[in-house]
Structure formats: structure tokens, C-alpha cells
Amino acid sequence: MYRSNVLICGGTGCTSSHSEQIIEKMNEEIKAQGLEKEVNVIRTGCFGLCSLGPIVVVYPEGAFYSRVTVEDVPEIVSEHLLKGRIVKRLLYQETVVDDNTTKSLNETRFYAKQMRVALRNCGVINPEKIDEYIAVDGYAALGKVLTEMTPQEVIDLMLASGLRGRGGAGFPTGLKWKFAAANDADQKYACCNADEGDPGAFMDRSVLEGDPHSVLEAMAIAGYAIGASQGYIYIRAEYPIAVKRLQIAIAQAREYGLLGKNIFDSGFDFDIDIRLGAGAFVCGEETALMTSIEGKRGEPRVRPPFPAAKGLFGKPTVLNNVETYANIPQIILKGADWFRSIGTEKSPGTKVFALGGKITNTGLVEVPMGTTLREVVEDIGGGVPGGHQFKAAQTGGPSGGCIPAKLIDTPIDYDNLIAIGSMMGSGGLIVMDETTCMVDIAKFFLEFTVDESCGKCTPCRVGTKRLLEILNKITSGNGTMEDIDKMEELCYYIKENSLCGLGQTAPNPVLSTLKYYRDEYEAHVLEHRCPAGACKALTNYHIDADKCKGCTLCARNCPVGAISGAVKEAHVIDTSKCIKCGVCMEKCKFGAVVKK
Numbered sequence: 001m002y003r004s005n006v007l008i009c010g011g012t013g014c015t016s017s018h019s020e021q022i023i024e025k026m027n028e029e030i031k032a033q034g035l036e037k038e039v040n041v042i043r044t045g046c047f048g049l050c051s052l053g054p055i056v057v058v059y060p061e062g063a064f065y066s067r068v069t070v071e072d073v074p075e076i077v078s079e080h081l082l083k084g085r086i087v088k089r090l091l092y093q094e095t096v097v098d099d100n101t102t103k104s105l106n107e108t109r110f111y112a113k114q115m116r117v118a119l120r121n122c123g124v125i126n127p128e129k130i131d132e133y134i135a136v137d138g139y140a141a142l143g144k145v146l147t148e149m150t151p152q153e154v155i156d157l158m159l160a161s162g163l164r165g166r167g168g169a170g171f172p173t174g175l176k177w178k179f180a181a182a183n184d185a186d187q188k189y190a191c192c193n194a195d196e197g198d199p200g201a202f203m204d205r206s207v208l209e210g211d212p213h214s215v216l217e218a219m220a221i222a223g224y225a226i227g228a229s230q231g232y233i234y235i236r237a238e239y240p241i242a243v244k245r246l247q248i249a250i251a252q253a254r255e256y257g258l259l260g261k262n263i264f265d266s267g268f269d270f271d272i273d274i275r276l277g278a279g280a281f282v283c284g285e286e287t288a289l290m291t292s293i294e295g296k297r298g299e300p301r302v303r304p305p306f307p308a309a310k311g312l313f314g315k316p317t318v319l320n321n322v323e324t325y326a327n328i329p330q331i332i333l334k335g336a337d338w339f340r341s342i343g344t345e346k347s348p349g350t351k352v353f354a355l356g357g358k359i360t361n362t363g364l365v366e367v368p369m370g371t372t373l374r375e376v377v378e379d380i381g382g383g384v385p386g387g388h389q390f391k392a393a394q395t396g397g398p399s400g401g402c403i404p405a406k407l408i409d410t411p412i413d414y415d416n417l418i419a420i421g422s423m424m425g426s427g428g429l430i431v432m433d434e435t436t437c438m439v440d441i442a443k444f445f446l447e448f449t450v451d452e453s454c455g456k457c458t459p460c461r462v463g464t465k466r467l468l469e470i471l472n473k474i475t476s477g478n479g480t481m482e483d484i485d486k487m488e489e490l491c492y493y494i495k496e497n498s499l500c501g502l503g504q505t506a507p508n509p510v511l512s513t514l515k516y517y518r519d520e521y522e523a524h525v526l527e528h529r530c531p532a533g534a535c536k537a538l539t540n541y542h543i544d545a546d547k548c549k550g551c552t553l554c555a556r557n558c559p560v561g562a563i564s565g566a567v568k569e570a571h572v573i574d575t576s577k578c579i580k581c582g583v584c585m586e587k588c589k590f591g592a593v594v595k596k
Contacts, residue, residue, distance in 0.1 A: 002040040004081055007057040009123065011046035011209050012202070012241055014053035021070050022054055029077040039081050045210015047123035049110055050363035052092060057123075063102050065090040110361050113379055115342065117350045118166075118326035119366045122210030127245050130252040133213040139258050141332035142217050145224055146266040154225040155181060160336035162348040163328070167193055167284075167321035168399065168425045169501070170347070170414040173328075176318055179308035180226040183316040188228035190219050190270075191312060193289055193321040194235035194242070197281040198397030199448060201428035203352040204322035206364055208235070208242035211326065212249035216259065216272060218325035221332065222318055223270040231272040232312070234289050236279055246274055281398075281452035284426075285500045286319045287311075288454065299456045300500035321426065323352055343369030347413035357394075357430040360385045369413040373403060376412065377431055388433035392516075396425025398445045398452075399505035401512025402438065421512040423505070437534035438517040439524055443471040445509040453502065460503030463494040467510060476537040479525045488514060533595040536580045540596050543584075545570035547592035554584035554593060 008014075008023050023043055030039050047055045052066035056076065063086050065076065072090055079085045088096060094108040105111050116122075125132040133139070145154055158174030165171045180188065192215060196204040208215065219231045235243055250272055253259040261269050275293045282288045283298040290312045292298035311317025327349060331339050340348045347369040353376065356362050360382030367376060373393055377383065384390050392402045395412075401422035403410060410416055414424050432441065446468045455461040470487045473479045491507035491514075498504045514521065523529050530538040543554070543563075550568035555561075562578040565571030573584070573593075585593040 002038060004039045005059045006039060006041045006081070007044050007059070007123065008041065009045070009047050009053055009055045010043040010127075010241075011050075011053075011122075011206055012239075013046065013050040014055060015241065017054050018070060019054040022056065022068060022073060025070050025073040026056075026077065029074050030081065033077055033082050035077070035081055042126045043128070044124065045122040045127050046119075046206040046364055048114075048119065048364040048366075049092070049361060051361055055123075057105075061086060061102060062095075062104060063087075064092045064095045064105055066092040109382065110363075110365075110380055113371065113375055114366050115350050115368050116366050117330055117342070118207060118323050118352050119210070119364065120330070121214065122206060122364075125211070127210050127212055128248050130213060130249065130256060133211070137333060138213050138329075139217050141329035142220050142258065143264055144332060145221050146264045146268055151181060151225045151227065154221065154332075157331065157336055158225070158328075161331045161339045162336075162346075163324065163331060163339065164347060164349075164414060165320055166323035166327075166351065166427070168396065168423065170424060173320060173324055176308060176320070177222060177225050179306070180228075180316045180318045183309050185315050187230070187313075187315045188223075188226055189312045189315060189317040190222040190226065190228045190231045191290070191293070191317055191319045192219055192231070192233040192325060193284065193286070193319055194233055194239070195277050195284045195289060196236065196239075196322075196426060197279070197284050197452070198399075198426055198428045199445075200356045200430050201354050201397060201426050203354050203364060203427045205239050205242050207322050207326050207352075208239070209245055212242075212245045213253065214329055215322055215325045216249055216253055218328035219272060220259065220263065220270045221328055222320070222325070224268055226316065226318055228316075228318075229269045229271070231270065232275055232293055233272060234275050234277055234283070234293055237276040238279055243274065243276070250274070280454070281448070282454040282500070282502050285502055288500065289319065290317065297454075299454045300502075302499065323427070344411070344413050346415055351412065351424065351427060353427045353429040355381050355429050355431070358384050358388065358433040358436070359431040367412075370411040372409050372411050374408045376429065377408065381431065384431065384433045386433075388435065390431065391434050391436055392432045392438065394422075394430040394432065394441065394509070395428065396423040396505075396508070397428045398449050399423060399501065399508055400425045400428075401508045402432075402441065402516060404516040421508075421515050423508065435532055435534065437475075437530050437532040438513040438520050439471065439475055439530075440532075440534050442509045442513045443468065443475060446471055446506070449502070449506040453506075457497075457499040457503060459494045459497040460499070460506060463490060463498075464503070464506050466490060467494070467507065471510070474521065474524050475530075475535045477524065477528045477535075479521075481522070481525055484514070484518075484521050484525065539580055540575050541573050541578055541580065541582070541584060542594055542596055543571050543573055544592045544594060547590050549590055549592070551589070553587050553589065557583050557587045559583065 056065040095102045163173045287301040307317045352366045548570040555563040
């Protein structure tokens with residue numbers, strides 16, 4: 001029995017900041033101090049507060065150390081683990097009470113309004129040890145299903161829970177399973193979409209890195225419910241840590257008899273294999289994903305028939321994403337009423353968001369459906385940094401839309417977001433301030449969509465390129481009012497005529513910014529001005545002669561020599577030479593450099 005457990009984040013974010021070296025150094029120092037029989041070092045998944053990584057948490061004190069470096073490890077070992085004195089300087093500031101006492105993480109601003117269901121084991125267990133998952137009721141749900149419930153009872157429970165797919169569309173999970181179960185076939189499949197291609201989204205990756213067994217268990221439950229004996233996890237190859245932990249988890253589950261033949265002596269056979277994606281965004285669409293698993297070019301198919309009738313290899317198939325599956329074991333163990341007690345009537349449960357952009361606390365958050373955008377941005381996210389003002393939040397990635405500041409009190413659920421012109425999507429939530437140009441944001445997502453279009457259908461292949469051409473024209477100062485009207489008309493054409501969800505939702509960022517920020521489009525066209533000062537073609541830097549002290553700092557740092565002036569005299573920027581890099585504004589200590 002260890003007296004202390006040291007939990008160190010082993011997610012991608014913290015690993016990129018040398019958490020693996022921290023783990024190695026921690027073990028070395030513990031051994032050097034003769035504490036290896038008293039202190040246990042555990043590599044976990046993501047704790048959520050990514051902006052403060054690498055994170056180290058020591059129990060039983062609950063000391064939450066943030067931004068730990070390899071050089072900090074000897075002090076943590078010698079002071080805290082050996083002498084029992086908490087290293088106050090390394091504590092996450094909201095957890096500090098005094099030298100030897102810390103506030104519970106659940107009481108801090110970042111965690112207080114969160115409710116971790118899908119993320120319940122991330123940052124809590126070692127994802128590479130199946131025994132730790134079993135110790136927190138892992139595979140108990142599968143055991144209950146196989147020994148106490150019929151397939152129909154499992155489907156009925158999922159229908160009663162109201163769980164909606166967390167991959168974006170929000171289709172009822174139980175209904176999808178019901179359709180697949182009703183189709184007779186000699187082979188059926190239960191698949192997991194772990195492709196997660198939205199810019200700024202890393203929810204599914206973090207679940208797989210921190211709690212892979214929860215997904216394996218849920219897939220086996222889905223297989224039992226619909227009569228499938230084989231599962232596939234389609235995961236992008238750019239997620240090496242998640243892939244590695246999935247491989248370990250599958251091997252362990254097979255060794256324990258939790259995957260394979262005759263699971264729990266029930267006569268039920270189910271196994272899972274991994275298929276790697278090559279980063280094609282379109283393969284997040286269910287039929288394109290299945291086509292890719294089959295070894296063909298990842299392109300969407302015409303529906304109907306839907307995958308529940310004719311999916312992978314032409315057989316009945318259910319496909320859910322990682323977060324959807326992560327909820328299922330808890331629903332089985334705690335019941336439909338428990339799940340429905342969280343969230344809203346039409347959107348029960350929680351939702352995981354990857355919170356990024358102009359926000360203080362970047363990271364993963366999980367909140368009950370119906371939590372307002374204000375609570376996520378201000379209470380959990382810590383607000384917009386640098387004294388700037390919240391301008392908008394973009395949800396749903398390239399398929400979503402922008403929520404303006406005036407709607408910050410909107411409860412976040414599937415129906416409310418669609419009603420205001422956005423969508424849940426997989427869960428990326430990007431915060432923007434007044435320095436963000438909404439026309440430029442629309443262009444950013446269109447550039448992504450054009451690159452990722454598979455090209456199979458003309459409305460998406462050609463239509464998105466035409467949209468991008470108009471946006472480039474507007475942001476370069478050459479647009480007309482007719483271009484805005486033409487662009488809006490084209491958006492609706494693409495939505496109505498594209499083959500799959502990628503094309504059908506591609507115009508959403510344009511339409512939502514036009515709806516709420518048309519004045520910015522008009523400023524670009526009529527005034528040849530970018531109100532946010534973000535579009536370089538429409539922005540010029542000038543020096544206010546009254547504020548300039550002639551310190552020469554701007555001139556000395558200008559990379560192209562566009563600034564001239566004598567010492568202690570007002571300087572001037574030659575706009576014909578200026579490359580609009582903004583270095584002069586960054587270096588000026590007197591606020592004399594302005595964008596116009």
C-alpha cells in the first residue's frame with residue numbers, strides 16, 4: 001500500500017511539454033530518496049486544464065502542481081514526498097490555502113461547474129493498466145448486460161436515456177441501434193469514429209488517451225445489442241499516443257477474456273480491430289469512413305440505404321463517436337433516469353468541449369447540456385485575456401457557426417445552437433475577441449473545407465471554391481455589394497445540393513457571420529476597411545506624431561526598414577515598404593503606432 005500517489009498527465013498536450021521526462025525524473029528521484037516502496041507514480045490521461053500543463057497531482061493531499069518542469073522534480077520529491085511540505089510556488093493558484101493545505105480541485109473556478117461523465121476517468125487512472133479501469137467499475141456494465149439483460153432491453157434502455165450522438169448531428173443513439181438490430185444479416189458491425197478532424201478539437205483523442213477501455217466496453221455492449229461480432233475503431237494516424245493506448249487496451253481486454261470468444265461465459269463473441277485514417281476530413285462522415293475501412297478511397301455514398309441497413313462491407317452497421325461510447329457504461333450502471341436528470345429534456349447528459357482561442361483557460365471542459373455560453377467562457381474559461389472583450393464563439397468547426405456576444409447567455413444544447421445558426425458539432429469551441437475579423441474567420445474555415453473536399457460532388461467541389469474566391473476578393477478590398485448577395489445565394493445552393501454533411505454544412509460559417517456581422521462585410525466592401533484590423537490588405541500602420549518620442553525602437557526592429565526619423569523626433573512609416581507585420585506596434589512603449 002503506497003502512502004502517496006503522484007499522478008502525472010500523459011496526454012498529448014503535456015507530453016509535448018516534456019511530461020514523459022518528468023515521469024522518468026520523478027522515478028529516479030524517488031528511488032534516490034529510497035521512497036520507491038512508499039510513493040507510486042501514475043501516468044494518467046488529460047486533466048483538462050491544458051494551458052497549465054504539465055500537471056502533477058499528489059494524493060492524498062490533492063496538491064495540484066501546474067507548469068511543472070523537469071528541474072522542479074527534485075524539489076517536489078525532497079520537500080513534499082520526503083518531508084511532507086507542499087511546494088507552494090508550484091501550486092495552481094486557485095488551490096492554495098496555506099503551506100500544507102490545498103483547496104479541492106472541484107472548488108476551483110475551472111472545475112466547479114463541470115460534471116465529468118465521459119471524462120470521468122481521465123486524469124484519474126493509468127490508461128495502460130486494465131486493472132485500474134476495473135477498479136473503477138470498468139467492464140461491470142458489460143458484465144451486467146451479458147448476464148442480466150437481453151439485447152432488446154439494452155436498446156430500450158438507450159432509447160429511454162435519450163443519449164444523442166456526440167459526433168455532431170445529435171441523432172438518438174438508441175434509435176440507431178434499434179434500426180441496425182432490426183435488420184437480419186449473417187454479419188453485423190459496431191464501429192467507432194475516432195477521426196476527429198475539426199480544427200481545434202481534441203475531445204475524442206483525450207478520452208482515448210485517458211480512458212480507452214470505456215470505449216472498448218461500450219462497443220462490445222453495442223455489438224451485443226445489435227447482434228454484431230466485430231468492431232472497428234477508425235482513428236487518425238496523427239494520434240500516436242491514442243493509437244498506442246488503444247492497442248495496449250485491446251490486447252489486455254483479449255487477455256482478460258473481455259474481448260474475443262464467449263465473453264463472461266455468455267456465448268457472446270465480439271472483437272475489435274483498429275484502422276488508421278490518413279487525415280482526410282471527409283472520412284469523419286460515416287459512409288466515407290466505412291468506405292475507407294474497406295480499403296477504398298474515402299468518399300461518401302448516397303443515402304439511403306443508411307448504414308443501419310447497408311453499411312460496412314454492405315452489412316448492417318452502427319457507428320458512434322468516441323464521446324458517445326464513453327457515456328454508455330455509466331448509463332447501463334446508473335440507469336436512464338440518472339442520465340436524464342443531467343442536461344435538458346431534449347438534450348440529456350453532458351457535453352465535452354475543447355475550449356480554445358482568445359481564452360484564459362485553454363483545455364477540455366465537460367458541462368451539463370443547457371449550461372450557458374457565458375458560464376463556459378467566463379466562469380470556467382476565465383474570460384478573455386489581455387483586457388479584450390468577448391466578441392464571438394465558434395462552435396462546430398467548419399460545419400458550425402459563430403455565436404455573437406449578444407447571445408452569450410444562450411444555453412448550449414443541440415436545438416438552441418441550431419436555432420441561432422450554429423451547431424454542436426463534435427465539440428470544438430473557439431473564443432474570439434474584438435481583434436478577430438469575422439470575414440477572415442469565415443475565410444479560414446472555407447480554406448479548410450476546400451482543401452478537405454473529396455471532390456465527388458460538384459456543389460461542394462466547385463461551389464466552395466467559388467465561395468472562397470469571393471471571400472478572398474472581399475478581404476483584399478476588391479469586393480462589391482453584389483458579391484455579398486451572390487455569396488449568400490451560393491451558400492444555400494451548396495447546402496441544398498451537396499452529397500454529404502461536409503458539403504451541406506460547409507457554408508455555415510459564412511451564413512452565420514453574414515447573419516450577425518454583415519456590417520463587417522460591408523465595411524470591407526464600401527469603406528475598404530477591416531474593423532478588426534486583421535486583414536492585411538485593408539490595414540495600414542501609422543505613427544501618431546503627438547505620441548511618438550523618437551526613441552527609434554520601432555525603426556530598429558522593422559525588418560524591412562520602412563520606418564525613418566531622427567532621434568527624439570516623430571518617426572514616419574513608408575506604407576509602400578511596410579509588410580504589415582505589426583512588429584512596430586508590439587515594440588512601441590508609448591502607444592504611438594496605430595492600425596487604420
